Amino acid sequence: MSVEQIKETATDANVLPKKLLRKAYDGTIIAMTYAEILLNRAIKDFGPEQIVGYPDTAYHLPVIMCLSGEKITKLGELVPILNRMRNQVRSELTMENSKLWGESVLYAAEIIETLHYLRGDNPKVKPWTGFLGDPIVRKHGIKMVDWTIPGVAVILGRAKDSPAAKKIVDNLMSKGFMIFLCDEVIEQLLEENVKIGEDYIAFPLGNFTQVIHAVNYAFRAGLAFGGIAPGEREMHLDYQNRRVLAFVLHLGELDDVKVAAEMGAIFMGFPVVTDQPLSEDMQIPDWYLSEPDYEKIVPLAMEIRGIKLTNIEIPIPVNFGPAFEGETIRKAETYVEFGGGRTTAFELVHMVGPDEIVDGQVTVIGPEIDSVPEGSKLPLGIKIDIYGRKMQADFEGVLERRIHYFANYGEGIWHVAQRDLCWVRISKDARAKGFLIKHLGELLLAKLKQEFPAIVDRVQVTLITDQTAVEEGLVLAREVYRARDDRMRSLTDESVTDFYSCLLCQSFAPNHVCIVTPERVGLCGAVSWLDARASFEITPNGPNQPIPKGPAIDEYKGMWHSTNEYLYKASNNTLEEVNLYTLMDKPMTSCGCFEAIMAIVPEANGLMITTREHSGMTPCGMSFSTLAGTCGGGMQTPGFMGIGRTYLLSKKFIPADGGLARIVWMPKELKEFLREDFVQRSIDEGLGADFIDKIADESVGTTVEEIVPFLEENGHPCFALESLM
């Protein structure tokens, strides 16, 4: 539905909800003048030249940048903008005007919050978030606009009681929603020990005008992933309406300012449902509704926002969903743990024949966790047998890695690492709710079937907690790992006949094309060549398509006829050529979800890499956020490129530019993350085991002036390489 259509449906209402509109108008007056008072006082205190902005963002004041294209950096610049917004507030009570009031209120709230940041008011402490920086937008924003996250709920006010708040949020979390919270509902959830915060995709923003941080989050998605230029107001609104499946739940008594802000939500295409009983003249059909029944409020909101769930219910006693992916379980909270070097453990997905499997069966061999005391450590084998007519041995590893994600979806279940290094914890809370190890099996079984219906026909899961049986299983598992590694090693760009495309991100970056090869993982880090191949099997018309390699145009830089041809079509005729092995000449484009970014450092004749996790400054003078702003959105930007972290370990890591030896700076965290394999690759490349220590990091410095002497002192090879430029 386009914005125009929304306007139509909304204005079609036979009776104007005058009472609601009057309330919204009153709230708008309050918000506009309040912003004006704060702004002019701040100008008096700081002067119009005062620099303003939110932390950790390249998008200035996102609401303003998005809607009007103005990139605010100074306090004084806000005056004409606020005046423009004051001026569009007209007193006649019409639906048309109400949306403009809403827009004005969004501006006012953005300005008020900007001033709060300038003043250092109410610094946020965990779990309150305030403004959400770009790293978080990039981390979760893609899932929001590609609908991995089925919807976004903005909840404000206070529920009828704390258990009711918990119930709503649990329900939304188990459906995988992204949640923004404002006002007392936050305290209610904290009271009920509901897990909220950045780690759970449930953001407690703050109070009152801080709800704007849900809005500026959403608007940044259009800029970052939609590739929509700043100031393209209608296009941004259309993007919000189409891609951001958000709704607002207003709990507790209404007030003028909230109602006015909710007109802002409707302006963006997000309907509002409240638990307050409202008369007819306080409701807008399909857009502003009353539903006092807590059982019905979420289904109603989903219905009017058009959110449909494909998720299945899984019969386990804990909550389940991506909200819990970031949850950590500390030792003190652990009921039982497995693996992690403390006990023997392994996990294995194995393809079997049709006769070797009982579909849907979950077997536990050894003690169940209700029979062991708190604090126990048990061995663990997770053995998943899969039969599928289209299943291939190459997919085993792909599916096996899903164990990590699926297990972490469970509330109170924590999983890290893989294969025989895997480490699992189950929390006391989960145990108290009745969670058993067999439920882990149920969970994995259900998710594998749900996510991979095309290749998975039958699944059986065996969970082994008996030491002898685990050891037996481990022998088999290691054989499989070995065979798989041998196969992986044989998979090189040269050895395969097909590359794969990935257009997954075109839903939000319409011209971006990823080309995934065995030696170059997708820039999001999540799609390897095998993943892409499996995905193609699962959805033959999906985002991953084979590109028969054919003859090369330039093997050194990595250009093929076939890839160019594919690129041209898939990029909507905007890009003609791409080189896979260099970032200096027609490099691959970046969508917005890259794990890391490479950028040249001409003074050092090398490259630096920074990651989404690293929020600090870098030697190229830009933070990750700013860099992301310059090279995202599906453009070719020579000298800059988004990559997956593990691409650094590839033998095809920018070979045309000199490969690994070019790296002069990367964050410490990335060094540690890759260390072992990186050292091995350095040795293989003849750079020596200590090469990693010749690379500067933030402890050396974040400016060229700081790092160049370090590189020289440590004999970094960059200076001896051919000139990059």
Place this chain on the structure above:
Amino acid sequence: MPRYRDLTHTARPSNAPRVVEPKNPIRTTDPGTLQMLKMVEDRKLETVFDRVVAQQPQCTFGYTGVCCKICLAGPCRVKKEEGPASRGICGATAYTIVSRNIARSIAAGAASHSEHARHILHTAHALVEGHASDYDIKSPVKLHEIAGKLGVETLNREDKEILKDIVEIGYADFGRYQDRPLAFLDCLITVGRRNKFKHTNIMPRSIDGTVTEIIAQTAMGVDADPVNIIFGGLKASLSDLGGSYIGSTMSDVLFGIPEPIVSEANLGVINPKMVNIAVHGHNPVLSEMVVAAARAMTEDAKKVGAEGVNIVGICCTGNELLMREGVYLATSSASQEMAILTGALDAMVVDIQCIYPAVQTLAECFHTKVITTEFLMKIPGAQHLAFNTATAMDDAKKLIRIAIEAYGKRDPKKIAIPSEKHQLVAGFSREVLTDIFAKINPERPISVLTDAIESGQLKGVAFIIGCNNLKRFQDESHIAILKELVKNDVLVITGGCSAGAYAKFGFMSPLAVDAYAGEGLKSFFKTLEAANPQLSTRLPLVFHVGSCVDYTRGIEVLVAMADELGVDTPKVPFVVSAPEAMHEKAVAIGSYCVTMGVPVHVGSMPPVEGSDLVYGITTQIAHDVFGGNFILEVDPNIAATKLLDALEYRTWKLGIHKKTAEKNNTEVAQGW
């Protein structure tokens, strides 16, 4: 408005009647007053109670604030929601008219308290200049404390020199033109409030300037923006707070810091055998002298056959004298005429504020002499004795002589004094409360209070204040709310005519603790008493902090609690209630309390219902911005539950914030 646990508790008042039994002229619950009315029921004497009935029904336009009389083209009234009748002649809509009217009320309130403060400053100034030989610095301790807060040098300086500097700062607060905050206000509040006031541009730079400014801002054809007008009003309310603080502090310096004192209240304190003089109004400058003079003039009284001179207080002058001198409190504002009805009141000496012009009309039926003393307060028919600080004692003696002379003209047939009177304990200045707490925790005295709240022994602190308003029966709401709060373990401090009500009914006594306090509150009192054997009396159910300028003592307690809890005032479990608000001063006080981040219950509707926008700001949005909001509720029992709800909201939220901070090892969240 914060959303409270009780879902029925919304920003709107209950539908209780706005005027209870509008035709009933017996509009009081005060036993002394009831007795008095009974005694004179045959005599057809008109009192305030008759006039309330005569005024019914009152004008709805005025009641809801939509009557604009600011210019001569008016009065204009908002009659409809849409069209030309929804606006005044100039086009001012309901929100402009309502906000202008209420802002002007605040300005009047601020002007009143500040006029009072100015008079005290003048007295201090005269003392410094050597023109007020009857006055002295009774509390050098207070002088040094306020000097320290204001940054006035004290080392090796004479007290009068220090006082001179302080007076200059006080004067500067009245008339400063630079963009600097009121010094007295600035030194009273938390860092958080200081920033809030600055950032929202409501920190006043001068008292007079702010009052003038809001009058100019709300003149015909100036500000039409309700939010801007309200912020101007809030600025004026902060001037009121600053002015009150000058008044209260300087009164302590000149007349001493109140200490626990036992006295009596209600009409029974009028003694038929003595020359009775009522001091009525607000200002202690003259009345303190009257008390001193009375003590010196016993012999003169005996000459006319009386046993002596009996000074009794009415309204806040009564409170001032009760607090410092233990002077009996005859009655409170709405029942001021009752003192004359006894036929045994020989003179009523009045200063400023809350004095019914009717006292003179009524005095005409008796021998009682009404004497006005201030140049801006005169009543036709009443004697006027221009009071001068330079001749204070002489002036006071003249007043007493007038009373002594009148004593001889009493008509014995008209003497009818109710027997009703109650013992009370008053005199709980902030210093006294601190000393009492310090016996338990000398380093952090106020933690005794905050710990009791955090442990659940107490539910919080309620500061019950304000006037009488006869839309309901006199004192009924004061008493009902008090009973409910103390039953639920809320520590109550009080002042103004609310304190008058408690004193008259016997609630300001230790006996009331046994009868009305909840178990938590009782045990809290026991702990305090056990640690304070030096007190000559047990503690009363409510702590009387003084007159209406002394409400700053309540603010001092609030600020101390905030600092102790490590949060700003909006998170402190502290509520204010003005169950029977009447005066414009009450509008100013309520506004500064909201601005200070406190939920403020008002039991009589201010004229804001005519604009949903203004109503919404006062009851809801104010909380979002300042952390305080008005709770408008006319039914006292419902009001009490709302106040308890507001306290619960704060302890609940603070508890969760503290628990969360502990869990995450962070500072306590500062949001409210």
